[in-house]
Amino acid sequence: MKKSGKLLTSIMLSATLLVPAMGVSANGDSVDQKGNETFRVLIDSQNQKELQNAKSKYGVQWDFAGEGFTVDMNEKQYEALQKNKNIKVEKVPEFTIEKSSSKPEAVYQAMAASQSTPWGIKAIYNDSSLTRTSGGSGINVAVLDTGVNVSHPDLKNNIEQCKDFTTSTSFVNGSCTDRQGHGTHVAGSALADGGTGSGVYGVAPDADLWAYKVLGDNGSGSADDIAAAIRHAADQATSLKTKVVINMSLGSSGESSLITNAVNYAYSKGVLIIAAAGNEGPYQGSIGYPGALPNAVAVAALENVIQNGTYRVADFSSRGDSSTDGDYVIQKGDVEVSAPGASIYSTWYNGGYSTISGTSMASPHVAGLAAKIWAANPSASNATIRKDLQNRARNYDILSGSGAGVGDDYASGFGFARVR
Known part of the structure; x- marks a missing residue:
């Protein structure tokens, strides 16, 4: 249920003993x-x-x-x-925003009327005439990123938690200031609610937003801060008896045991983890972490280009390994599903809007879709919702882009998971 902009105060995570002044x-x-x-x-x-x-x-x-x-x-x-x-x-180790999604292609101070439902939103709803979206009520989407502008007119009604994990203390409740823009953009694609009707819509506008700042203003963050935020979201899901989808549009070429263990912990607690595949394509074996982890859903990026009758996987989108093509089994380093990720219009940290490309933009489309599906099936487990995403992706096989082909492939995974 939407919280009308009121932040839910939660118990502070007990983690800090003595912290030297820095x-x-x-x-x-x-x-x-x-x-x-x-x-x-x-x-x-x-x-x-x-x-x-x-x-x-x-x-x-x-x-x-x-x-x-x-x-x-x-x-x-x-x-x-x-x-x-x-x-x-x-x-x-440090984790960062994927390089091709660190800077916007264009920034807008005011909403463009033609963009209330951007191409990616229309595509994932499979409705070219869509004017607004719905769904996600009662589901929490935790965006672990550079923070979120909680005052943005298209996001302020969704905010339930706002926490900063990048400080010299365990975390600061009620603070998640985004000075970079990436996190606000990601949140918008997942659940922007159109504001007063003149703003942009995300996939699941009725979902609640947990804005967790885990990356600094330079788009980089420490693996332990991220791991702590993952575990905190999982513990909150348990204590509040609620369903949580974590979105991580961040990555590293190397694995961190802290993050791996945190992802496994969260998944065991019933949390669904969605992560960007990375922007190191079209080379095989280029999926970044945490997307490469078996308990995270790695999302590839699609372009607004129809070729061979389907949307096309962007060249920049990281790829898995062709040796696992066709098995419909998720292993370490596999792409799982695809979603719109090129030239994505969404909310921006200055209260306006921007257009950015990257698997960072594809991931929140899937996080929003997961929230929408879960809201319609509130008793389902995270594994059931994940299977639902996979089945929906099978119905929209991607046949275009380097490495894409019939069935489960190393570029698009199972395919494009859609609302319908």
Whole structure:
């Protein structure tokens, strides 16, 4: 049920013990009190006394229990810890907005009347004359991104949670400021409600938005912040007894154990995870993480071009491996479904609108569709909704674009999942 713009206050995640004071240098890097550049590390040990000593000495950003804890430290501290045979320490990887979706192709201050239902929305509804959308009531879409402009007229009625996981404390409730734009754009494609009737519509305008800022204003974020947000969304789903779809339009070429374990945890809790496939196509084996994970639905991007009777997979869209074509089984590194992702018009962080291309734009179309399907079948499990997405995709096989072909292929996956 929509919350009329009121934020739901939730219990703070207990994760921070002691956090050393940090600052930011002139070039945007984190620095400690002495001006030394710092970076995020994961510390773990089988020796509980050593582990507790390390927590007391360095502080804790996120405590992942059996996986260790994270904290910011400088190079000298890092090198000293590496010499301790009882301590395992490693740098935490960064995840970013996919490069082709980091900057808009065009920005608009006011709504273009012809764009109330952009081409991607019409395509996923399979209705070229569509003027507004519906559905998603009671389902929460958690957008883990650069934040969201919660005052945007097309999003303000959907906001239920707004949290910042990029701060020096565990997270800040009621703050999710988007200064980059990517997160606001993603949220709009999933569930924008048209504002007063003169704005843009997303796939599921009646869904509730959980805006989780996990990426900084430069579009980059630490894997532990993202992992903590995933786990928090899963715990909220359990405590609030609600259905949650997580959208992650972000990625990395390398896998992070923290994020992998968080995704597996969330999926086990009944959360459905949707993620961008990546923008490293048309090369095989280019699916980024977390999209490459078996418990995440990797979404490829389609262009507004009809070829061979179907929409075409964009060249920039990352591909899986052709060796798994035709098996209709999701393995690590597979594309699962496709959705509109090229020249997508949606909400922007300045209160206006913009057009961007990327699998980052395709992913929220599927997240919105999942919310719409789930709202119509509220007793269904996340696995059932995922299967429904796959079956819908089979009905709209994609036959155009490098690597696309009949049936399950490494470019488009099962096909284009649609409303009807």
